[in-house]
Amino acid sequence: MKHSVRALTFKYHGIARRELEAAGQIAVAAGIQEHQIVRLPDLKEAGKIRLPILSAMPPTYIPMRNSVFYSLAASYAEEVGVDMIVGGHNKDDTRSFADAAPEFFEELKQAFWIGSPILRERRTKIFLPLSMKTKVQVIKIASSLGVPLRLTWSCHRDGKGHCWHCDGCRARIVSFTKAGVLDPLRGPNRAGKIS
Ligand SMILES: [Zn+2]
Secondary structure (H helix, E strand, O other), rough: OOOEEEEEEEEEEOOOOOOOHHHHHHHHOOOOEEEEEEEEEOOOOOHHHHHHHOOOOOOOOOOHHHHHHHHHHHHHHHHHOOOEOOOOOHHHHHOOOHHHOOHHHHHHHHHHHHHEEEHHHOOOOOEOOHHHHHHHHHHHHHHHOOOOOOOEEEOOOOOOOOOOOHHHHHHHHHHHHHHEEEEEEEOOOOOOOOO
């Protein structure tokens, strides 16, 4: 079954500019109907708030990020009329972030249906096709489907290219290596090496 696809990218405090550019390029490559950038400059990373209770969370954690993102997606869904809100969280995300777990999204969908007669009537779902796949499995699937991995962006910094030193870059190197997939951004000579 073919779907008409619209994409939302959230421009929140601290997100790398290159990540936004990559989202736009992938949206164009995928031929989607519409790509909207939603600006949330005041959504701060918890690391800058420094509450002791959040000290165990990854440095990239943003308090209740997915509640905010998916509520905005639900608002958009109600307005334009969609049957499915799709999120790309993988199994590794659900281990680190409670608000990326499937049960959180099931309850959130119920809340949307209570709060929106339109979404309830459309039976608008939250679909997480990758939630049971690890990052390594996602790379394998992407490679087999011909996803333009050269357009993806994993670095937390905003350089010309990936820095290959930050957490995002190191996770990318490890995951591509474990998947046995050549990272088109690193090339054959640097595959598997953390510099
Ligand atoms: Zn990096």
